[in-house]
Amino acid sequence: MKNFKVNIIKSVVVFSVISLCSFIRISDNKGYAIGDTVSDFRLKSVEGKMVSMSENRASKGYIIIFTCNHCPFSRAYEGRIIALDKKYANQGYPVLAINPNDPSAYEEDSFENMKAVAKSKGYSFNYMQDENQDVARAFGATRTPSAYIVKREGDRFTMQYIGAIDDNSQDANGVTKHYIEDALNNLLSGKPVVTNFTKTVGCAIKWKGV
Amino acid sequence: MRFRLVVFFFLIFFSSCHKGFSQSKIDVIKFEDLQxxxxxxxxxTLIVHFWATWCKPCVEELPIFEKISQEYLQKKVKVLFISMDFPKDVATKVPSFLKSTNINSNVLLLDEPDYNSWIDVIDKDWSGTIPATLILNTNMRKRKFYEGPVKAMSFLEDLKTMLPSSVEN
Structure with a gap:
């Protein structure tokens, strides 16, 4: 009888550990939440150099945007991303643009074509390829464009905003809520971000081997 | 008489070339209309399916919903194809896509670019990624939501549990 009880307790413990593990895995898939520490990354930019968050000591943080060449939503935002970098890079929040797509699924998203787009549009910011798609996974990005703001706090970076760039992907003139700008203005005036999470539609990231 | 016969056969021949008539005029709706x-x-039972011509996984999946739309017509199931394409493509890109892929179901284009204002109304668990699909039966108070492409077999199983009770499975 005692053995039976011990067995039950054992199974309960094993079961709880298993369910806890699967729970942790599920939350991992969702990526960073607001306030989380964001791991640094090193990705190759269209200029051929490796770029990380920590190396630019002057920055107060970054606007990190997962974007690409082929997606109509990303294309609709090209000009607005350039404008964000122009406005906020010299205030300490430059743009880091990351293309997470498997280029074998979309030829337009190849590294060569990224270089071509960056050149023709005159990108003032780093446009990088997430070749292993590890960065997009860590962020929990599922579509392009997906925007994030991270803030430097000593030696680490923390997540401050996750979501859309603004509330009108189709028409820059029709924007009424400037989510990224509002969040940055909050941060630059030393306040917490008021709207720190929004949802949007975009092109699903094409994962390798799926 | 012979001439008439020739014309008749010509007509039959040409009409058999068409598998159906895809929609040339697509209505643009607001979220309020959809609601x-x-x-x-x-x-x-309503199947509300969100897709777009620029979304590769959606395009690959669309024939499944076209088939469901035809096959379940008699079983009181209506598929609403909600296109998330930009309104500027409503008279060009979208109808030509429907024509080339033989999609004959009725398509509506949802023009509501402030996605954050309505994604949660469709489902709290929806991140915004498409394709996305909602099965809904207001009388039975049943709803089920799917983000990403559906698995055809299990989707049909789910659908069967949500058919109106007056319909024999």
């Missing part, structure tokens, strides 16, 4: 359709007390 009205969704909230109407109804015996019919």
């Amino acid at each position: 009205k359709i969704m909230n109407q007390p109804n015996d019919t």
Whole structure:
């Protein structure tokens, strides 16, 4: 009888550990939440150099945007991303643009074509390829464009905003809520971000081997 | 008489070339309109399917919903194809896509670019990624939501549990 009880307790413990593990895995898939520490990354930019968050000591943080060449939503935002970098890079929040797509699924998203787009549009910011798609996974990005703001706090970076760039992907003139700008203005005036999470539609990231 | 016969055969020949008539005029709706359709007390089971011509996984999946739309017509199931394409493509890119892929179901284009204002109304668990699909039966108070492409077999199983009770499975 005692053995039976011990067995039950054992199974309960094993079961709880298993369910806890699967729970942790599920939350991992969702990526960073607001306030989380964001791991640094090193990705190759269209200029051929490796770029990380920590190396630019002057920055107060970054606007990190997962974007690409082929997606109509990303294309609709090209000009607005350039404008964000122009406005906020010299205030300490430059743009880091990351293309997470498997280029074998979309030829337009190849590294060569990224270089071509960056050149023709005159990108003032780093446009990088997430070749292993590890960065997009860590962020929990599922579509392009997906925007994030991270803030430097000593030696680490923390997540401050996750979501859309603004509330009108189709028409820059029709924007009424400037989510990224509002969040940055909050941060630059030393306040917490008021709207720190929004949802949007975009092109699903094409994962390798799926 | 012979001439008439020739014309007749010609007509039959050409009409057999067409598998159906895809939609050339697509209505643009606002979220309010979609909500009205969704909230109407109804015996019919609604499948609200969000897709776009620029979305590769959606395009690959669309024939499944076209097939369901045809096959379940008699079983009181209506598929609403909600295109998330930009309104500027409503008269060009979208109808030519429907024509080239033989999609004959009725398509509506949802023009509501402030996605954050309505994604949660469709489902709290929806991140915004498409394709996305909602099965809804207001009379039975049942709903089920899917983000990403559906698995055809299990989707049909789910659908069967949500058919109006007046319909024999």
